[in-house]
Amino acid sequence: MSRTDQPETTPAERAALHELQLGGEHVQRAYGHLLAFHHQIGRAMDRYAAAEPHLREAGHDAFADEIRDRHLPAGVVDDRWSYEIREQQCEWRERARR
Numbered sequence: 001m002s003r004t005d006q007p008e009t010t011p012a013e014r015a016a017l018h019e020l021q022l023g024g025e026h027v028q029r030a031y032g033h034l035l036a037f038h039h040q041i042g043r044a045m046d047r048y049a050a051a052e053p054h055l056r057e058a059g060h061d062a063f064a065d066e067i068r069d070r071h072l073p074a075g076v077v078d079d080r081w082s083y084e085i086r087e088q089q090c091e092w093r094e095r096a097r098r
Helices: 011-057 061-071 082-097
Strands: none
Touching (some): 011 082
């Protein structure tokens, strides 16, 4: 079918398609930010874990215990880890494609 055989789109249809395209771009950007958030949280947890033995060596066992017991195992949102949030977003994207 050639381009001339296709029906013309109305201005309202073109406007709707444009908004849908922009919405999709924002979803992609948000996913990129979510991945960056996930990576940054992982790096922060690595730093906290690295501080723990130094605190113990300096005689601050209570602080080291708090990092180990309270901060390292803590989820980022409602006791969920950042990878769980990222995986849930991937599942939403997959369902939307079906």
